[in-house]
Amino acid sequence: MANEKMKITLPYLLYTGDADATFGAKTAEGVLHWCPDQCVAQRTLPGGSLDLGIPTMSLEEAFDAGARTVLIGVTNRGGIYPTQWTDDLVQGLEIGYDIASGLHDRLRDQPALMEAAEKYGRQLHDVRHWTGGPIPLATGEKREGKRALMVGTDCAVGKKFSALAVHRALLEKGANATFRATGQTGVLIAGEGVAIDAVPADFIAGAVEMISPANTADHWDVIEGQASVLHPSFSGVTLGLVHGAQPDAMILCHEPGRKNVRRLSNRPMPSIEETIIAHEQAAKVTNPACKVVGVSLDTHRMSEADAQAAVKQIGAETGLPTTDPIRFGASVLADAILKMT
Amino acid sequence: MANEKMKITLPYLLYTGDADATFGAKTAEGVLHWCPDQCVAQRTLPGGSLDLGIPTMSLEEAFDAGARTVLIGVTNRGGIYPTQWTDDLVQGLEIGYDIASGLHDRLRDQPALMEAAEKYGRQLHDVRHWTGGPIPLATGEKREGKRALMVGTDCAVGKKFSALAVHRALLEKGANATFRATGQTGVLIAGEGVAIDAVPADFIAGAVEMISPANTADHWDVIEGQASVLHPSFSGVTLGLVHGAQPDAMILCHEPGRKNVRRLSNRPMPSIEETIIAHEQAAKVTNPACKVVGVSLDTHRMSEADAQAAVKQIGAETGLPTTDPIRFGASVLADAILKMT
Numbered sequence: 001m002a003n004e005k006m007k008i009t010l011p012y013l014l015y016t017g018d019a020d021a022t023f024g025a026k027t028a029e030g031v032l033h034w035c036p037d038q039c040v041a042q043r044t045l046p047g048g049s050l051d052l053g054i055p056t057m058s059l060e061e062a063f064d065a066g067a068r069t070v071l072i073g074v075t076n077r078g079g080i081y082p083t084q085w086t087d088d089l090v091q092g093l094e095i096g097y098d099i100a101s102g103l104h105d106r107l108r109d110q111p112a113l114m115e116a117a118e119k120y121g122r123q124l125h126d127v128r129h130w131t132g133g134p135i136p137l138a139t140g141e142k143r144e145g146k147r148a149l150m151v152g153t154d155c156a157v158g159k160k161f162s163a164l165a166v167h168r169a170l171l172e173k174g175a176n177a178t179f180r181a182t183g184q185t186g187v188l189i190a191g192e193g194v195a196i197d198a199v200p201a202d203f204i205a206g207a208v209e210m211i212s213p214a215n216t217a218d219h220w221d222v223i224e225g226q227a228s229v230l231h232p233s234f235s236g237v238t239l240g241l242v243h244g245a246q247p248d249a250m251i252l253c254h255e256p257g258r259k260n261v262r263r264l265s266n267r268p269m270p271s272i273e274e275t276i277i278a279h280e281q282a283a284k285v286t287n288p289a290c291k292v293v294g295v296s297l298d299t300h301r302m303s304e305a306d307a308q309a310a311v312k313q314i315g316a317e318t319g320l321p322t323t324d325p326i327r328f329g330a331s332v333l334a335d336a337i338l339k340m341t
Numbered sequence: 342m343a344n345e346k347m348k349i350t351l352p353y354l355l356y357t358g359d360a361d362a363t364f365g366a367k368t369a370e371g372v373l374h375w376c377p378d379q380c381v382a383q384r385t386l387p388g389g390s391l392d393l394g395i396p397t398m399s400l401e402e403a404f405d406a407g408a409r410t411v412l413i414g415v416t417n418r419g420g421i422y423p424t425q426w427t428d429d430l431v432q433g434l435e436i437g438y439d440i441a442s443g444l445h446d447r448l449r450d451q452p453a454l455m456e457a458a459e460k461y462g463r464q465l466h467d468v469r470h471w472t473g474g475p476i477p478l479a480t481g482e483k484r485e486g487k488r489a490l491m492v493g494t495d496c497a498v499g500k501k502f503s504a505l506a507v508h509r510a511l512l513e514k515g516a517n518a519t520f521r522a523t524g525q526t527g528v529l530i531a532g533e534g535v536a537i538d539a540v541p542a543d544f545i546a547g548a549v550e551m552i553s554p555a556n557t558a559d560h561w562d563v564i565e566g567q568a569s570v571l572h573p574s575f576s577g578v579t580l581g582l583v584h585g586a587q588p589d590a591m592i593l594c595h596e597p598g599r600k601n602v603r604r605l606s607n608r609p610m611p612s613i614e615e616t617i618i619a620h621e622q623a624a625k626v627t628n629p630a631c632k633v634v635g636v637s638l639d640t641h642r643m644s645e646a647d648a649q650a651a652v653k654q655i656g657a658e659t660g661l662p663t664t665d666p667i668r669f670g671a672s673v674l675a676d677a678i679l680k681m682t
Contacts, residue, residue, distance in 0.1 A: 138573055138574040138575050139573070139607060140573025140574065140605060141607060146368055148497065151496060153411075160436055167458050196542060198541050200540070200541065201537060201540055201541070201542050201545045202538040202539070202574075202578060204542050204577040204578075205573060205575075205576065205577060232481025232546060232584045232626055233478050233479040233481065233547065233584075234543060235546065235575060235577075235580045235581060236542060236545040236546060236577040236582075237581075237625065238579075238580075239570065239576045239577045239580040240577025243573045243576050243577075244573075253379065253671025264480060264481060267481060278622075285576065
């Protein structure tokens with residue numbers, strides 16, 4: 001069954017199968033953290049030892065309780081699909097579930113799952129792969145509505161969490177705002193979006209234009225960021241994202257104390273200042289007025305005192321509202337964004 | 342039959358089937374222009390009216406004359422595969438040919454072609470799609486050897502022709518140089534390479550590192566360019582290409598007189614000066630010493646006198662060696678590149 005729009009039917013049954021501690025459950029944990037109301041239950045198979053701290057149910061019980069998509073909640077090294085789950089998942093498709101997965105291996109490469117999905121008219125969502133219909137090429141033409149984009153000094157500096165926290169803070173202030181997912185876990189949290197690192201290179205900016213369409217003038221899209229225009233491995237993804245997003249405001253995300261670019265031990269981190277300059281220059285191509293308006297720090301490896309000191313120091317150095325949105329709240333970032341209205 | 346390396350066995354039989362003037366033959370014409378020695382013959386089917394100006398042969402005759410890959414030389418609107426060619430192409434696979442295509446439709450989506458390729462152990466090369474093995478992620482680490490990259494103010498400003506002409510000029514000057522293809526027609530001309538606009542976005546820079554590996558210190562890779570870092574639709578492809586290429590020298594390609602970005606009628610062309618600055622800033626991430634060292638103009642729509650005037654004027658404005666490599670030769674660009682050794 002083709003998935004034309006990567007629009008996932010919520011809520012979820014979080015599925016960890018027979019996984020044990022050798023698996024990570026970051027996907028399920030991320031979804032549970034940001035949308036607990038969309039997680040009806042968890043399901044394990046005999047031998048499984050992961051516990052997400054929500055009720056454990058059978059496929060039938062969770063379906064009766066409202067769950068409509070089985071979310072493969074675990075990742076192993078290599079993102080390999082555990083074939084011993086197939087019989088159980090086929091039963092899920094028969095009961096009426098769709099299935100969503102962020103694994104590298106595709107659900108739709110499992111013949112038994114494909115056959116059952118076709119037979120029962122269900123969707124298989126491989127969010128790490130673009131399997132929807134054609135993506136239009138980007139036009140760069142101005143569209144109505146406002147957009148805030150997370151950018152950063154590196155990968156894994158809290159862009160997804162910052163976007164979600166800023167989105168929530170905007171809603172709390174009464175603003176009209178939508179979170180727009182550009183990565184696999186973000187797509188699973190939002191129930192829609194495109195993992196833009198997986199689309200053919202020509203369509204990066206077009207995918208972002210597609211998921212952040214024209215809107216009312218007072219509406220803010222809060223768009224998940226990816227990598228950095230200064231990252232030698234993934235800069236193309238970031239630049240396409242910046243140009244497609246046409247941001248009015250950007251939030252710079254950073255982990256204080258990181259010495260080298262993640263997984264590139266020979267490459268020192270770029271400074272916050274040069275990262276801000278590079279992203280503002282890039283953004284000018286589709287919105288000359290765009291500015292970095294705030295800094296979001298990931299201080300989860302630091303003590304409370306060190307985190308406070310880092311927020312104060314980087315705020316002073318940049319002259320921008322600075323916070324760790326998870327630790328100290330995202331209110332100042334939401335205020336900075338709303339000033340650009 | 343999987344194509345693991347996109348390494349095409351030359352020479353070609355140029356195949357235009359039953360195509361008439363409603364088809365374009367730009368693919369075949371480009372390959373014929375740049376590597377006539379690799380084009381043994383052309384093959385048409387009854388009803389076909391295209392003539393490339395080389396001998397017409399049957400499949401068997403061309404194979405006996407040395408041809409080893411059937412090159413689908415035409416493109417129609419939409420890049421649709423003409424299914425009425427399948428019986429003839431299956432015969433080609435049986436005789437011993439591989440098949441290469443730059444169509445949007447994939448050869449490997451034709452069950453009869455796939456079956457015959459498997460049966461006879463032949464390759465199907467869909468150069469517009471990446472179907473090889475895994476591409477490594479880019480590391481950005483310095484590698485031995487020199488690299489010249491074509492960049493430009495827009496798409497379709499002569500980057501492929503410039504790279505091929507510069508490569509030829511370098512060889513004529515006795516330099517050690519290789520043309521590296523990053524687009525579909527370039528791949529068909531070189532017989533290898535990757536159409537980087539078709540790889541998943543995360544792997545743009547990695548694909549370029551892969552096709553331009555470490556080499557001897559005096560060797561120049563001349564790398565085909567794509568789009569522009571200032572192009573709102575395709576900038577991601579370009580930035581990944583710039584970072585993956587780690588160029589030592591760049592040649593700026595431009596078509597004088599173009600008012601608006603191609604196919605984006607509302608967007609004025611960026612100036613040559615801002616295009617040079619943007620690409621030099623981008624290149625610094627993986628090679629701080631990289632400079633634009635010359636300008637290559639596409640003057641084919643201009644009179645001889647206008648073309649000469651444009652070369653003179655833009656050379657004066659930029660202070661860089663400037664030419665139309667097709668019209669006036671690429672020698673000055675090759676010299677400018679060799680000065681960076």
